[in-house]
Amino acid sequence: MSEPRVYTRSPLKTSLSLGLFLALRQVxxxxxxxxxxIIFVMMLTFLNLVVVRGVLVxxxxxxxxxxxxxxxxxxxxxxxPKKDYIEGSSEIIxxxxxxxxxxxxxxxxxxxxxxxxxxxxxxxxxxxxxLSAGLVTGVDPELEEKTTxxxxxxxxxxxxxxxxxxxxxxxxxxxxxxxxxxxxxxSLLENVEVGSRVRLKINGFVKEVTIVGVLKNKxxxxxxxxxLDSSLRTLIGRSDYNVDEIAIKIKPGVDPEIVxxxxxxxxxxxNARVQTADEALPKFLKDIxxxxxxxxxxxxxxxxVVASITIFIVIYINAITRRxxxxxxxxxxxxxxxxxxxxxxxxxxxxxxxxxxxxxxxYGFLVPFIDAHPINFxxxxxxxxxxxxxxxxxAGLLLFATIFAGYIPARLVVRxxxxxxxxxx
Amino acid sequence: MIExxxxxxxxxxxxxxxxxxxxxxxxxxxxxxxxxxxRSGSGKSTLLYQLGLLDSPDAGEITVGGFHVASxxxxxxxxxxxxxxxxxxxxxxxxxxxxALENVLIPLLMLGHSREQATKDAISAIEKLGLQDRINxxxxxxxxxxxxxxxIARAIAHNxxxxxxxxxxxxxxxxxxxxxxxxxxxxxxxxxTIIMVTxxxxxxxxxxxxxxxxxxxxxxxxxx
Numbered sequence: 011m012s013e014p015r016v017y018t019r020s021p022l023k024t025s026l027s028l029g030l031f032l033a034l035r036q037v038x039x040x041x042x043x044x045x046x047x048i049i050f051v052m053m054l055t056f057l058n059l060v061v062v063r064g065v066l067v068x069x070x071x072x073x074x075x076x077x078x079x080x081x082x083x084x085x086x087x088x089x090x091p092k093k094d095y096i097e098g099s100s101e102i103i104x105x106x107x108x109x110x111x112x113x114x115x116x117x118x119x120x121x122x123x124x125x126x127x128x129x130x131x132x133x134x135x136x137x138x139x140x141l142s143a144g145l146v147t148g149v150d151p152e153l154e155e156k157t158t159x160x161x162x163x164x165x166x167x168x169x170x171x172x173x174x175x176x177x178x179x180x181x182x183x184x185x186x187x188x189x190x191x192x193x194x195x196x197s198l199l200e201n202v203e204v205g206s207r208v209r210l211k212i213n214g215f216v217k218e219v220t221i222v223g224v225l226k227n228k229x230x231x232x233x234x235x236x237x238l239d240s241s242l243r244t245l246i247g248r249s250d251y252n253v254d255e256i257a258i259k260i261k262p263g264v265d266p267e268i269v270x271x272x273x274x275x276x277x278x279x280x281n282a283r284v285q286t287a288d289e290a291l292p293k294f295l296k297d298i299x300x301x302x303x304x305x306x307x308x309x310x311x312x313x314x315v316v317a318s319i320t321i322f323i324v325i326y327i328n329a330i331t332r333r334x335x336x337x338x339x340x341x342x343x344x345x346x347x348x349x350x351x352x353x354x355x356x357x358x359x360x361x362x363x364x365x366x367x368x369x370x371x372x373y374g375f376l377v378p379f380i381d382a383h384p385i386n387f388x389x390x391x392x393x394x395x396x397x398x399x400x401x402x403x404x405a406g407l408l409l410f411a412t413i414f415a416g417y418i419p420a421r422l423v424v425r426x427x428x429x430x431x432x433x434x435x
Numbered sequence: 436m437i438e439x440x441x442x443x444x445x446x447x448x449x450x451x452x453x454x455x456x457x458x459x460x461x462x463x464x465x466x467x468x469x470x471x472x473x474r475s476g477s478g479k480s481t482l483l484y485q486l487g488l489l490d491s492p493d494a495g496e497i498t499v500g501g502f503h504v505a506s507x508x509x510x511x512x513x514x515x516x517x518x519x520x521x522x523x524x525x526x527x528x529x530x531x532x533x534x535a536l537e538n539v540l541i542p543l544l545m546l547g548h549s550r551e552q553a554t555k556d557a558i559s560a561i562e563k564l565g566l567q568d569r570i571n572x573x574x575x576x577x578x579x580x581x582x583x584x585x586x587i588a589r590a591i592a593h594n595x596x597x598x599x600x601x602x603x604x605x606x607x608x609x610x611x612x613x614x615x616x617x618x619x620x621x622x623x624x625x626x627x628t629i630i631m632v633t634x635x636x637x638x639x640x641x642x643x644x645x646x647x648x649x650x651x652x653x654x655x656x657x658x659x
Contacts, residue, residue, distance in 0.1 A: 021547075024544070024545060024546075024547045025545075027544065028541065028544050028545055031537075031540075031541070031544060032533075032541070035532055035533055035537065036532050038532075039532040039573070040532065334528075335528075335530050335531070338524070338528040338530070339530065339541070340513065341489055341516065341522060341524075341528075342516065342517070342521075342522055342541075342542050342589065342590075343513055343514065343515075343516040343517020343518070343520075343542055343545060344513075344517070344541060344542070344545050345510075345513060345545060346513070348545065428489055429484055429489045429490045432489070432524070432528070
C-alpha cells in the first residue's frame with residue numbers, strides 16, 4: 011500500500027479552494043425556483059436599503075432642486091439684514107455682468123403686499139376682505155425666464171410680457187382654489203381667476219391690476235405675486251433702482267463657491283449678502299433634509315438587519331437540511347473551514363445577484379421612471395435620490411453583513427458532533 | 436497496524452448509563468480483511484466508529500500504525516481520517532449535488548492534490564469499480580449498487596491505510612451485494628486493510644477473520 015500524499019498547498023488555501031468548489035456546485039445544482047426566490051428576496055432587501063432612504067431624501071432634494079433651479083439660481087445676492095434693499099445695486103449688477111462664469115442673472119424687487127379680490131362686490135364691511143398677502147416681486151420677464159424658466163410654472167393663463175404694466179402673476183398658494191385650507195390667520199383669495207381685476211396694495215400704495223397667470227412649481231414663487239419690475243418700481247417709488255435680490259446662474263461645472271468668493275472679493279459683500287444656493291436654502295429645508303437623511307439611515311439599518319436575518323434563515327435552513335451530508339464530509343476528512351466557506355460563498359452569491367438585479371432595476375427603471383413621473387407630494391415632486399457612491403456603499407454593507415449571516419448558521423451546523431450528524435441524531 | 440487495548444464506550448440516556456463496549460482488546464495486522472458481526476445492539480457499529488475516529492472512547496487506547504489516535508484533538512482527527520482512513524457507509528453517503536466523479540474528487544482536493552492529478556486519481560478509482568461510464572451522473576441518477584461502488588471509489592481514491600465499511604450491503608439486493616463484496620475482495624487482494632461491520636454471515640465468511648460481538652464483548656474471534 012502506498013503512503014498518502016502530503017499537502018502541496020497550505021490547508022487554508024486548500025479549504026478555501028474546496029469551499030469554492032462545493033459552493034459553485036451547490037448553487038448550480040440547487041432548484042432554480044428556490045435560487046430565484048432567494049435572489050428575489052435579496053433584491054427586495056437591497057432596494058429597501060436604497061429606495062426608502064432615496065425617496066425620503068428625494069422629497070427634500072426635489073424641493074432643494076426647485077429652490078435652486080426655479081428661484082435662487084447658483085448664487086443668490088440679497089439685501090443685508092436690517093436693510094430694505096441692496097444698496098449700490100447698479101454697481102453690483104455691473105460686477106455680475108462681467109463675471110466670466112455668468113450664464114444669466116435676474117434682479118428682483120420685492121415688497122410685502124396684499125391682493126384683494128372681489129372688492130367691487132363687497133357690501134358688508136364688517137366681514138373680512140377677500141384678500142391674501144404675499145411678497146410682491148418685480149422682475150424683468152425676459153431675464154427671469156432665462157434664469158429660472160418662470161413661464162414653466164404657469165398652470166393657468168400666460169406669462170408676463172414687457173407690455174403687461176397693469177398685470178400680475180399670482181402664486182397658487184395664495185388662491186383658495188389651489189390651497190383649500192381653513193385655518194386661523196390664513197387668508198386666501200376666493201372667487202378669483204385669470205382675468206380677474208384685483209387690488210394690489212403695497213405700503214399704502216394701491217393699484218388695480220389684472221391676473222394674467224397662476225404660478226405653481228412647488229417652489230418660492232408659489233407664495234409670491236409677480237409683476238413687471240418697472241411697474242413695481244413706479245408703484246413704490248423706488249427711483250434709485252436698488253433691487254432686493256439677484257439670482258445668478260453660472261456655467262455648468264463651475265464651483266459656485268469660486269463665484270461667490272469672486273463677488274465678495276469684488277466688494278459685493280459690503281452692501282449685500284452673497285450666498286450659494288445651498289447656503290441660501292431655508293433652514294427648515296436643511297433641517298428636514300438632515301432629519302430625513304437620518305431617518306433613511308435608520309430605516310436602512312433596519313433593512314440591513316432584516317437582510318442579515320433573511321440570509322441567516324436561508325443558510326441555516328439550507329445547512330440544517332443538509333446536516334447529514336455536512337457530517338459525512340467531516341467524516342471523510344473535509345475541513346470544517348471548507349464547508350463553512352462554501353456556505354459563506356453561497357450567501358454572498360445570493361446577495362451579490364440580488365444586488366446586481368437590484369442595481370439594474372434601480373438605475374434601469376426606478377430612477378428614470380420616478381424622474382419622469384415624480385411622486386406628487388404637496389410640498390415637492392418627490393424624486394428618487396440614489397447616488398452611485400451611496401448605493402455602492404450600501405451594496406458593500408449588504409455583502410459584508412451577508413458574510414456573517416452566512417457564516418454563523420454554517421458554523422452552528424458544522425460544529426455539531428460529526429457522528430451525530432451522520433446518524434441524524 | 437491497529438492495536439486496541441481495554442476499549443470502553445458508554446452512552447448516557449437520562450440518568451441511565453449504557454455501556455456499549457466493555458474493555459475490548461485486539462489487534463488487526465496490515466492487509467487483513469476483518470469482519471465484525473453480532474446481533475443488533477451488540478456494539479459492532481460503535482466499535483467501528485471508535486476505530487475510525489468518528490467517536491471517542493471513554494477509556495482505553497487505539498493505536499493506528501503505531502500512532503496513539505485517542506489523544507488527537509478534533510482537527511488532527513479530521514486530518515488523520517482524511518490521510519489514513521477511508522469510509523464506506525451503509526446508505527452510500529454521497530453528496531447529492533455532486534456527480535460521481537466530484538464525490539470521489541473532494542477528499543483528494545482536500546488533500547491538496549492539483550485538480551488535474553485529483554481528477555486522474557478519481558477516474559482511476561472509479562474505473563476500478565467499473566463505473567467509468569457513470570462519472571458525470573448525480574447520485575440520484577445511479578442505482579443503489581452503483582452509488583455504493585462510487586462510495587467505495589471515494590474511500591480508496593486517496594490510498595488510505597484502512598478502509599472502514601459499515602454494513603455496506605445492507606440496503607442492496609443479493610446480486611448487487613455480491614458485486615460490492617467482490618469489490619472489497621479485489622481491494623483486499625491488492626493488500627488493502629479492510630474492517631467491515633456486517634450482520635450477514637455469508638459475507639463475513641469471505642473475510643480473513645471474524646470478530647463476533649455480544650453485549651459489547653468479543654465472544655468469538657476466528658481466523659479463517
